[in-house]
Amino acid sequence: MPENKTEEMVERKKAFTTTVDGTVVNRVYTPADLEGLRQDEIGLPGEYPFTRHIMPTGYRGRLWTMRQYAGFATVEETNKRYKYLYEQGQTGFSVAFHLPTQEGYDSDHPLAIGEIGKCGVAIDSLQDMERLWDGIPLAEVSTSMTINATAPIIMAMYIAAAEKQGADKSKLRGTVQNDILKEYIARNTYIFGPTASMRLVTDICSYCAQNMPQWNSISISGYHMREAGATAAQEAGFTLANGIAYVQAMIDKGMEVDSFAPRFSFFFAAYTNFLEEVAKFRALRRMWAKIMKERFGAKNPRSMMLRYHIQTDGFTLTEQQPLNNIVRVTLQALAAVLGGCQSLHTNSFDEALALPSEQAVQVALRTQQIIADESGAADTVDPLGGSYYVEWLTDQIENKAMTYISEIDKMGGALKAIEKGYIQKEIATSAYNYQRAVDSGEQAIIGVNKFVVKEEHLLETLEIGIEVEQKQIERLRRLRQERDNQKVSEVLDRVRNVASSDENIMPVVIEAVKAYATVGEISDALRDMFGEYREPSIL
């Protein structure tokens, strides 16, 4: 066939692009597309700038941690789910707290009505935290906790519960999310204003740096921004801009960069556009390495390594034809693995309908195990490295994300950009464009705007009954009767005093939780000193 004939061949679409952001994808990539990209930008696994993996052995040494985010109803039900997941081969725990715990309200608060045990497990006091881990040795496991505004309180409860089990806190392994900036942008479980919140974030980071060398003191999260509508490049740029703000805040606190940065960790989403996601993870690793080395002068290579957890993206799951979600999650999980994550959560196929059932959770976990043991994807490090397309796209995403970071730098950093509403607006616009693309059919969603069928939902889904609320409120009432209330009120006064000083908040909060002060009471003591944040309405 003559060459010009190929040129004229009709293609399915006028233009092929990456997800929503409009980067045009060419028909084919060749070495010419990599001109200008230096070989040392790609490098080798385990070597700066870590584009290909942070470890030279990749998953040949150790597989990623299979860590399913779970929590619902009361601690008893959640404890049972954890033990089930562990028996099924999960290798790390990840706690979902219900919204009242995340936003600093006890279960009997008027705003908590209808929310008890819904989005996560109900934790009001240390008593609940102790029961959550009944029969699970905290000295031996690795636990991630998705908690932000109330992170000091929940972290204190975890430490206290572990110590009650006889564990040494310096040996505890795990992660506390502790990323408040993205709460103002997307996730919305803030309580206090940005200044007070940044102080609490850095208090936890420096407490961990001094007392808990194996604990990740923050998990800087792009996931929720992506869920809120960010493109891949926005997720990368905005997350690292937040990361820069946290590193700077720690330096401003007087800490030396290599003393805390090795325990900074990250959290991203994996969408279904498989190769774009792989490129994003590779770009992120390279960018963070350069930022830490060049911008902050880190010397320890561990400070330069972007270590991260992935959750397959919840927004991409469809209520329509829910079994199709198993396929989406598989593609997303494979992108996470080929991208080189350290830890992975795979969503359950029924999550656009309800909280996941046990069967759906098992399929989700098995998806990871099949990728690990059957697919061969974990057998060589960065198998897509050197692909003309993937390397080109890695470079594209890095450039776009760096442009966002420069833009934010010009505004005076992430905090300023959030106060101006810049990041929120960018994300809202991308979300709107995405919906428009779905509505017009330009972005196909199988079962939603293409290959639609009439269907009845026959899936068994998990439900949280009203008895959960009653049980939790009764438990709280009994706790308030049985504990030493004089002691509680004294320690809450001390919490207020420390909050208004420069002292690290963690030791006094640990004391407070040990006296069985509740999440709501300690949050109220902090509200007394810090006030509450009200979001500006940004559309």
Add this chain to the structure above:
Amino acid sequence: MHNRKIRVLIAKPGLDGHDRGVKVVARGLRDAGMEVIYLGLRLTPEQIAEAAIQEAVDVVGLDCLSGAHMALFPKVVQLIREKGGNDILVIGGGIIPKKDIPKLREAGIAQIFGPGTSLDEIVQYIETYLRKSDDKED
């Protein structure tokens, strides 16, 4: 048909922070020519009902993805009706199990828009509904 623009109040009752959907819907309704007030999140049913009356809206759109909709949506309708907003159309969205929908309808939430709903569907629903209630008045 309405002479003035259709006025819509959009709000999130309860503690749920997932606001991608409401923000997209708010913008979509605005682009369709409606006047949209986005009240924000973490609101009590009382605050939403109060605002609906004060702003004299035609439509209230509620959204909840946390599973607290049964405790919150009916309460909003009840308070709006108590305050004299008898003609206000209340609609909802979020992660709402199918079996809850009849109960929500009974409580006065006229329509639930689940995941996968297009913006046009919501716009058309509101316009058709209000045109019908206008015809009744005539």
